[in-house]
Each structure stands twice: as structure tokens, then as C-alpha cells.
Amino acid sequence: MARKRKQQSESKPGWRDTLRRARRWTLALVALAVLGYAALDLADYVLRSDLFMIRDVEVEGNCLVSEDEILERLDIPAVVRLWQVDPEALKARLADLPPIKSVEVRRLLPQTLSITIEERAPLAICEDARSGRRFAVDDEGYLIADAEEVAPPPGDSESRDARPAPFPVLAGLSRSGWKAGERIEEERAPEVLRALGLALAREEEWTRDLLEIRASRDARGWVLKRRSMNAEIILGDRHFVERIGRIEPVLRFLSKEQIEVAYVDLRFDEQGILIRPRHLDPVAWVEKVARRSPSREKQGPV
Structure with missing residues (x-):
């Protein structure tokens, strides 16, 4: 019987071990409390400090x-x-x-x-048909400010011909009564403006004297006009990025060959670019294009 009691007493933890564990837990809790108080005090100092x-x-x-x-x-x-x-x-x-x-x-x-x-970077000027108020428009179609508050983009002051013209006019919109902060969404204006913004970012030369961006409300769709070119550039109503991307090489070709045209029509994507020369008969025009074309596109008289 005495041996059994001895075995039971050895299997159970003694009161000294229990007291030792309790003391460790107490010290740990006290330390955590002190650290927590110090952290709160530091946080209060940081939040209130000048x-x-x-x-x-x-x-x-x-x-x-x-x-x-x-x-x-x-x-x-x-x-x-x-x-x-x-x-x-x-x-x-x-x-x-x-x-x-x-x-x-x-x-x-x-x-x-x-x-x-x-x-927002101004790209064009839009005049309200009802109020006559003129707004600067960005490449997403937002009316960002009165046109008088926006300065033209900087140019090369050393050359008079190199100075950029004022912003082109966005015309032909069906709606009026615009207010600053609104977005032009009809006639697919944001798509046209975004494509023109890409051409400006590439610093294409023809964009320097862009005069007008017009929604024609007929089969021509969107039409561009330049100050130095008495001709229309016809974009149509879709694929604006691709079509505007073709303008630079075509105009470079026409300038080099000193050809005056009535219009450049970009609406026929697969058939090619249609160009109407002013002072060349169709046969002479086809021969000139066949000798030297600005791209792999097909050009021809209309």
C-alpha cells in the first residue's frame, strides 16, 4: 500500500512546480502589460507631437x-x-x-x-452653337476649360513656319448647351480625338497646322482640314487609328511630288487610299503613282 501511494505522488506534479509555473506566467503577463502601456504611450506621443x-x-x-x-x-x-x-x-x-x-x-x-x-491635355477647341462659349477639349472628349484659359502648345521660336497653329476646331456636333466637365460622346468624337492624340504624340508633321476636325453628318463621316492644304482628308466613321496612321506617308509623297489634290479619302481600307489630283488627268496620275507610291496601299483617281 505504501509503495502505491509513493508511485501516485511521483506521477503528480508537485506544488513547487505549480508555483514555479504560476510565477513565470505572472511575470510574462506583467511584462506584456508594461510593453503594451509603453506602446500606447509612444503612440499617443507620436499622434500628439508637433x-x-x-x-x-x-x-x-x-x-x-x-x-x-x-x-x-x-x-x-x-x-x-x-x-x-x-x-x-x-x-x-x-x-x-x-x-x-x-x-x-x-x-x-x-x-x-x-x-x-x-x-487633361488640350487637343482641340469646341464652340457651343447655343451660347458661343468656346471650350478646350482633351483626347477623351472632355470639356476641360474655357479656350481663353488655355495657351497653345509651345513651338520652335526660331522659325516662323515651324510655329504651331492654335488648336484645331472641333465642329459639326449635333448637341449644344455644353458645360465644362462634360464629355462629348456623340458622333464617335472620343475615338477620333484619341486617334489624333496618338498622331500628336508621334509628332507627325501634318498635325502642326491642323485647322478643323469636323463631323460632316453625311457619308464622308469625319473630315480633317489643314491650313496649308486646300483639300479634305476624309476619315469615315470607323478605324480612326489605322486611317489617321496612313496620313503622314501620303502627305509626304504628295509634297515631294508637288501634287495638289482635291481630297484624300481613307474610308476604303482594303481597296486602298483614294486621291483626287487637281491638275493631273487620270492616266498621268496612275502612271505617277505606279512609279512611286508612299506605301503598299493602292492609290487611284476617283
Whole structure:
């Protein structure tokens, strides 16, 4: 019987082991409590410290919208810390300004708030038929500002002929009563403007004196006119990127051969480009094109 009690006492943990474990747990809990209190105290210091008070608000990328107007819209309190501003809320305050395409807000430690603006780039001018008000239009069809507020793109001041003309006019739209911030969506205007924007990005020479971008409302579809060329460039109503991409080599060919044309018709994709010369009979024109063509496209008289 005594041997059995001894075995049971050996199999059960003693009170000293239990006390030792309890002491370790108590010390661990006390340490966690101290660390937690210290972390809270540090966080409270950081949140309340003047070290992170906003001293500078940097605004960059703006041109059409003044810095004063941006700061007024943001309405940042005079006394506020970096952690107390909500970047998404600040973006929302600028979102309804027509010239602004996107906004990036960054906190720069310890005391700077950075506002980076991406504005819409003017591509053309649209005149409202009802009010006579003229708007600058970007390559997505948004009316971004009054035309008078937008300066023409910079050019080469050394050569008078190289100076770019003012923005081309977007004409022939069926709707009127436009307001800044709205988007032109009828007659597939955004697609035409986007394709022209690509040509401008490639710095194609013919875009320098583009005069008019017109929705003709007939079978010709969209028509382009240049100041230096008394002829229409007919785009039709589809495939604008591909068709506008063919203009540069065709016009280079016509300029080199000193050929005046009545129009350049790009609507017939598979058949080729149709060109109507002014002072050449059809036979002479076909012979000239056969000798030297600007591309693999087919050109022919109409």
C-alpha cells in the first residue's frame, strides 16, 4: 500500500512546480502589460507631437488650375498632423475640377503633404452653337476649360513656319448647351480625338497646322482640314487609328511630288487610299503613282 501511494505522488506534479509555473506566467503577463502601456504611450506621443505637424503643402503638375484654387478646395486646417489627413478625402475634393484627370496625395515625413496633379491635355477647341462659349477639349472628349484659359502648345521660336497653329476646331456636333466637365460622346468624337492624340504624340508633321476636325453628318463621316492644304482628308466613321496612321506617308509623297489634290479619302481600307489630283488627268496620275507610291496601299483617281 505504501509503495502505491509513493508511485501516485511521483506521477503528480508537485506544488513547487505549480508555483514555479504560476510565477513565470505572472511575470510574462506583467511584462506584456508594461510593453503594451509603453506602446500606447509612444503612440499617443507620436499622434500628439508637433514633430509631425504639417508645415508644407507642395502642389505640382498643375497649370490650368491655380495653386490657390487647389489649396482652397483642399481646405487643410492650419493646425493638423500628417496622420490626421485622409488622402482619399482630399482627392475627392479635387475630383470635380474639369481640368484635373487624377490626383496623388502623399505624406512625406516629418511635416510635408505632397499633392501631385495630372491635368487633361488640350487637343482641340469646341464652340457651343447655343451660347458661343468656346471650350478646350482633351483626347477623351472632355470639356476641360474655357479656350481663353488655355495657351497653345509651345513651338520652335526660331522659325516662323515651324510655329504651331492654335488648336484645331472641333465642329459639326449635333448637341449644344455644353458645360465644362462634360464629355462629348456623340458622333464617335472620343475615338477620333484619341486617334489624333496618338498622331500628336508621334509628332507627325501634318498635325502642326491642323485647322478643323469636323463631323460632316453625311457619308464622308469625319473630315480633317489643314491650313496649308486646300483639300479634305476624309476619315469615315470607323478605324480612326489605322486611317489617321496612313496620313503622314501620303502627305509626304504628295509634297515631294508637288501634287495638289482635291481630297484624300481613307474610308476604303482594303481597296486602298483614294486621291483626287487637281491638275493631273487620270492616266498621268496612275502612271505617277505606279512609279512611286508612299506605301503598299493602292492609290487611284476617283
